[in-house]
Amino acid sequence: GAGVSQSPSNKVTEKGKDVELRCDPISGHTALYWYRQRLGQGLEFLIYFQGNSAPDKSGLPSDRFSAERTGESVSTLTIQRTQQEDSAVYLCASSSGGQGEGQPQHFGDGTRLSIL
Amino acid sequence: ELKVEQNPLFLSMQEGKNYTIYCNYSTTSDRLYWYRQDPGKSLESLFVLLSNGAVKQEGRLMASLDTKARLSTLHITAAVHDLSATYFCAVDRWSNYQLIWGAGTKLIIKP
Numbered sequence: 225g226a227g228v229s230q231s232p233s234n235k236v237t238e239k240g241k242d243v244e245l246r247c248d249p250i251s252g253h254t255a256l257y258w259y260r261q262r263l264g265q266g267l268e269f270l271i272y273f274q275g276n277s278a279p280d281k282s283g284l285p286s287d288r289f290s291a292e293r294t295g296e297s298v299s300t301l302t303i304q305r306t307q308q309e310d311s312a313v314y315l316c317a318s319s320s321g322g323q324g325e326g327q328p329q330h331f332g333d334g335t336r337l338s339i340l
Numbered sequence: 341e342l343k344v345e346q347n348p349l350f351l352s353m354q355e356g357k358n359y360t361i362y363c364n365y366s367t368t369s370d371r372l373y374w375y376r377q378d379p380g381k382s383l384e385s386l387f388v389l390l391s392n393g394a395v396k397q398e399g400r401l402m403a404s405l406d407t408k409a410r411l412s413t414l415h416i417t418a419a420v421h422d423l424s425a426t427y428f429c430a431v432d433r434w435s436n437y438q439l440i441w442g443a444g445t446k447l448i449i450k451p
Contacts, residue, residue: 266428266443280438315382326371328385329439
């Protein structure tokens with residue numbers, strides 16, 4: 225596709241349930257990022273994938289959060305045993321190079337997650 | 341630890357006025373990015389500044405980077421309502437590949 229695609233666009237679930245969020249990056253982009261954005265706040269880095277290298281998981285807030293990426297394509301972010309504090313917009317971005325190469329990140333429209 | 345601070349965090353202004361948003365960062369970097377976010381929307385890349393003294397302009401927006409002062413500015417000339425949005429700056433961290441983000445400046449331009 226022409227841009228980064230995320231699904232679902234909205235997700236409402238009960239506390240304690242598991243959720244899976246999906247991101248399709250721009251074709252050919254080797255770098256993929258997940259961020260969390262709480263209402264009215266800035267971006268919180270979660271995880272970074274670069275090609276086939278081991279991902280940087282340093283931003284994941286707890287062991288309930290995990291992410292996978294198959295090669296240089298689709299990524300899924302999984303949140304287990306969701307809590308109300310997990311409510312936020314989860315943004316995915318991709319870029320054609322690593323951070324140090326000065327390539328801007330291209331963002332998807334995000335998944336708005338609401339935990340009841 | 342790299343910190344990125346934006347100033348102001350909120351700005352309400354009239355159409356036709358000029359104003360500047362500031363982005364300060366705390367450690368060495370020469371890659372700085374500006375993004376725009378409309379309410380309920382995702383982020384859109386505006387400018388990529390890759391060297392000291394870099395200046396880029398797009399319409400009524402102009403961004404500059406002073407790596408010695410660790411400062412970037414986003415200048416708005418003769419503001420129009422369509423520029424109302426939240427503007428974020430982000431800085432590359434040399435030690436790894438994370439972007440460190442400012443908190444964002446919410447800009448409201450009144451017609």
